[in-house]
Amino acid sequence: MIGDRSERRASAGDDDLRKRLAVFGQEHLLAGWDSLSADMRQKLAEQIRGIDFARIERWLRSQTAQHDWAALARRAEPPPAVRLDGRGSPYTPEQARRRGEEMLRAGRVGVVLVAGGQGTRLGFDHPKGCYAIGPVSGASLFQILLEKVLAVRRRYGVSIPLYLMTSPATHEETLSFLEAHGRFGLPQSDVTVFCQGTMPAVDAATGKVLLGEDGCISLSPDGHGGMPAALRASGALDDLRRSGVEQLFYMQVDNPLVSVCDPEFIGYHVLAGSELSTQVVAKHNPLDRVGNVVSVDGQVRIIEYSDLPDDAAQQRQPDGSLKLWAGNIAVHVFSVELLRRASSGESELPFHLARKKVPYVDERGTLVEPAEPNAIKFERFIFDLLPMARQPLVVEVDEASCFAPVKNAPGAERDSPERVQAQMIALHRLWLEAAGARVAAGVAVEISPLFALDAEETRQKVNLKGEVIEPLYLRST
Ligand code: UTP
Numbered sequence: 001m002i003g004d005r006s007e008r009r010a011s012a013g014d015d016d017l018r019k020r021l022a023v024f025g026q027e028h029l030l031a032g033w034d035s036l037s038a039d040m041r042q043k044l045a046e047q048i049r050g051i052d053f054a055r056i057e058r059w060l061r062s063q064t065a066q067h068d069w070a071a072l073a074r075r076a077e078p079p080p081a082v083r084l085d086g087r088g089s090p091y092t093p094e095q096a097r098r099r100g101e102e103m104l105r106a107g108r109v110g111v112v113l114v115a116g117g118q119g120t121r122l123g124f125d126h127p128k129g130c131y132a133i134g135p136v137s138g139a140s141l142f143q144i145l146l147e148k149v150l151a152v153r154r155r156y157g158v159s160i161p162l163y164l165m166t167s168p169a170t171h172e173e174t175l176s177f178l179e180a181h182g183r184f185g186l187p188q189s190d191v192t193v194f195c196q197g198t199m200p201a202v203d204a205a206t207g208k209v210l211l212g213e214d215g216c217i218s219l220s221p222d223g224h225g226g227m228p229a230a231l232r233a234s235g236a237l238d239d240l241r242r243s244g245v246e247q248l249f250y251m252q253v254d255n256p257l258v259s260v261c262d263p264e265f266i267g268y269h270v271l272a273g274s275e276l277s278t279q280v281v282a283k284h285n286p287l288d289r290v291g292n293v294v295s296v297d298g299q300v301r302i303i304e305y306s307d308l309p310d311d312a313a314q315q316r317q318p319d320g321s322l323k324l325w326a327g328n329i330a331v332h333v334f335s336v337e338l339l340r341r342a343s344s345g346e347s348e349l350p351f352h353l354a355r356k357k358v359p360y361v362d363e364r365g366t367l368v369e370p371a372e373p374n375a376i377k378f379e380r381f382i383f384d385l386l387p388m389a390r391q392p393l394v395v396e397v398d399e400a401s402c403f404a405p406v407k408n409a410p411g412a413e414r415d416s417p418e419r420v421q422a423q424m425i426a427l428h429r430l431w432l433e434a435a436g437a438r439v440a441a442g443v444a445v446e447i448s449p450l451f452a453l454d455a456e457e458t459r460q461k462v463n464l465k466g467e468v469i470e471p472l473y474l475r476s477t
Contacts, residue, residue, distance in 0.1 A: 020053075021048065032365060048217070051209070051217070069307035073324075076295065078324065078325060079280075079300050080300075081293075082394070089271075095267070096268045096271060097263045100268075100270070105156050111250075113164045115128065115165060115174060115252075117224070122409055129170075137446055137473045142253070146185070147185065150186055152260055159190055163234075168221070169220075199351075200218070201360075220377060222378065224252070228343035228385075232343035237336065247270070248339065249332075249333050250331065250382070254405045255405045256404065257402055257427065259397070265397075276338055278394055279395055280326040282396060283324075300386050300387065332382070351378040351380055352380070357373050404424065428446055428447045429445050432462060434459060451476050
C-alpha cells in the first residue's frame, strides 16, 4: 500500500511537470524520466521548476530585435575619458588620488571579485582562480588578488569587505581552496563567497532546452552580469548598506596585474559623481580583441570586438590616432546604489544570446557531440550597466602595468599564462630597477603584493646589493 501511494505521488508530480512543460513545447525533458533514479528525478524536477520558460521564449523571439551593432558602431564616437596624462578631467591626478584615499580610509569601499566563469579556453580542470600564475612563486591567481586586497587594507588601516562570486561550476572547490589557504590572510568576517545563477542552453533551431549526459539539464553560469542579482540574493547588498560601503571595486579573476582599489581611479569616480567608472587601455591595433568603450548617441557603452565592423574599427582622428581607441579591461567601480537598481528589476540587464557548441543527449538517449555551434546560451554582461549609470566615467590606464589576462591555454599566441608571466616579470623588473637594483638579463623576478604594491613602495623597501642573477621572489608576511 505504502509503495502504491508513493508511486501515485511521483506520477502526480510528473503530470504536473508534464503540463507545465507542454505549455512551452518542452515535454522532451521528461523523455528519460522513467530510467532516472529518485535523486535524479528530484534534481530534474527542481531544475525545471527553476527555469522561466516564458522568459526564454521571449528572449529567443527578441533575438532579431537585438541591437544592430554595425549601425551603432558606425555612429560611435570616442568616449569622454580621463587620459593617462590627466587630460579630460577638471581634477588633477593628485586631487583624485587624495579623494580616493579618503574614501578608502573612511571604509566606504569594498571589493567584488567575479570568479564564476568556466574557464573553458584555459583548459584547466579547476576554478581559474586556483591556477598557479606567479612566475617565480607559483602563487595562484586567488593568492595574488587576495593578497592585494590584504595589502590595501594594511596600507589604509581599514577593513575592506571582499565579495567573491562563484558559480555552481566553481563554488565548492573555491571554498575549499580558500579555506585550505586561510583566505590568504583575510579575516573570515570580511570574505563573503556567493554563488551566481545559471541558465540552460537551448537548441538553436527549435528553442528546446538541451539535456546533459546524466539525464538532467546542463546549466551554465549566467555571465558576469549575473553579479548584481546574485549579490542581492546573498544578502550582501543589505550588509553593504548597513556597513556604510558606498562603492565596490570590481575585478575579474584572470588579471593578476589589476591595481586593486586604485585610489586615483576611485577618486576620479567619486569626484565626478559617477555611478560606474571603467578603466580602459589604448588599443594597439584597430582589430584588437577587446571590447570597445565608445559613446553612441550620448551614451557610453561597450561594443564587443566581434560586433565591430572593420570599417568602423579602422576610423582615424585627424591626427592619425584611432577614433575608437578605448579597450575595455573589465576593471570597474560601481556605486552600491546602481547595483541595488540593477538587481531590483529597475534597470535589468539584458541577456546576450551566443551560438555555441553544446553536447547534448537526444530523444533516443544518444550523446551528440556537435561539430558546429548547435545551441544558444544566455549570458548577461556586467558592462551593460554603463548606459544605465549616472555620469559614467572612462579612465585610461597603462596596459603594461595594469592588464594581463589569463584567457588561453599554454602555448597560445595571446593571453596565455606564459605571456602573463612575462608581463609580470617585466613590470617587477622595472620596479626594482627604478629602486636602484640591477637585474641580469633573462632573470625572473616577482614581487608579492604583501612586499610592495607599486614602484614607490618597492623603492622604499628594497635594498639589494649586487646584481640579481637568480630568480627572485620578494615577499613579506
Ligand atoms: P570570461 O568571459 O573570460 O570567461 O570571464 P571564462 O569563463 O573565464 O573563460 P572562457 O570564456 O570559458 O574561456 C571573465 C571573468 O568573468 C567571470 C570569470 O570568472 C572571469 O573572472 N565570469 C564569467 C563569471 O564570474 N561568471 C560567468 O558566468 C562568466
